[in-house]
Amino acid sequence: MKPRTTQWLNFVLCVIALLESLLTQCTADHCNWRGSGLSREAHSGTVQQVRLRCTEGSVEWMYPTQALRVILEPNLSSARHTTVCIKPFRSFSGANIYVERAGELDLLVNEQAGRRERVYCFRADSPQHAAVFLQASPQQDISRRTVGFQYELLSNHSWTPDFHRVAEIEAVCRPCNNTELLMAICSSDFVVRGSIRAVSHELDQQVSQVEVGGARLYRQKNTAFQQDQGSGRWGGRIRTPLRCQAKQGEGDFLFTGTEHFGEAWLGCAPRYKDFVSVYRAARETRANPCEFPLD
Numbered sequence: 001m002k003p004r005t006t007q008w009l010n011f012v013l014c015v016i017a018l019l020e021s022l023l024t025q026c027t028a029d030h031c032n033w034r035g036s037g038l039s040r041e042a043h044s045g046t047v048q049q050v051r052l053r054c055t056e057g058s059v060e061w062m063y064p065t066q067a068l069r070v071i072l073e074p075n076l077s078s079a080r081h082t083t084v085c086i087k088p089f090r091s092f093s094g095a096n097i098y099v100e101r102a103g104e105l106d107l108l109v110n111e112q113a114g115r116r117e118r119v120y121c122f123r124a125d126s127p128q129h130a131a132v133f134l135q136a137s138p139q140q141d142i143s144r145r146t147v148g149f150q151y152e153l154l155s156n157h158s159w160t161p162d163f164h165r166v167a168e169i170e171a172v173c174r175p176c177n178n179t180e181l182l183m184a185i186c187s188s189d190f191v192v193r194g195s196i197r198a199v200s201h202e203l204d205q206q207v208s209q210v211e212v213g214g215a216r217l218y219r220q221k222n223t224a225f226q227q228d229q230g231s232g233r234w235g236g237r238i239r240t241p242l243r244c245q246a247k248q249g250e251g252d253f254l255f256t257g258t259e260h261f262g263e264a265w266l267g268c269a270p271r272y273k274d275f276v277s278v279y280r281a282a283r284e285t286r287a288n289p290c291e292f293p294l295d
Helices: 003-027 163-170 178-187 272-284
Strands: 032-036 048-052 056-062 067-072 082-088 095-101 104-109 120-123 130-136 146-155 190-202 207-219 225-227 234-241 253-260 263-266
Touching (some): 032 048, 067 146, 082 130
Parallel strands (some): 032 056, 048 067
Antiparallel strands (some): 095 104, 095 130, 190 253, 225 234, 253 263
16 A cells, blocks of 8 residues: 555544544433544553443444443342343444453354344343443454444343343233233333234244234334324334234234334234223223223
């Protein structure tokens, strides 16, 4: 490489580092962090540290160099067990992710596996503290490298290294009883009324997807369901373990469940007319745990 070309490249990298440093200050908060490996001295020998205090969020490390330590410190003092789940971005490249335990590092995600859109889970040693360590891979060109992931901390679950096992623990795979149904409309991440347009199966992931359309949205945690601008109705996909044997049915259903990494997972799903009967009977005896708008 010619000297002038090298000087120009170094200048460009310095400008990028400055811009990324400024950008990091604008995009860092208690839940999410976005920064650059170029903001540190190349031979400083120090590990960049980030502290996040939410139960879910994201980390994006551009131009990864050396190492980054991410400390998750939400207030989970009441949790009996804490499972930490990480979903690498589709563009994940340039580093390995390790779990930090008692000063030792256990490999969780390697650079190649991180591109497969899997979710990786581990048990935190402490309900108040979990740490992951990102080690940048040696490389000549870092200009197109980005290491990023979403994270979620799940409390009150039996520990499992497999995210789909977490979903199976939450899945009912049977009709909810009246008490479960009444609690579901109060505490679920999403509540939506609609019809089943189609059901598809992913055998490799052992997951079924229920496509819901013509829906009325009562509540959602994130953006799993999108509104059609023409009709004003809502639609989206709900995932459920394959073993639940989801099938297409006629009529309106009331879908409830949890959301993980922007995906909806099915909980209770009674026919809407059956739910109305249960809710009205509970309201007459003041046994309904929360108010729900009926048509």
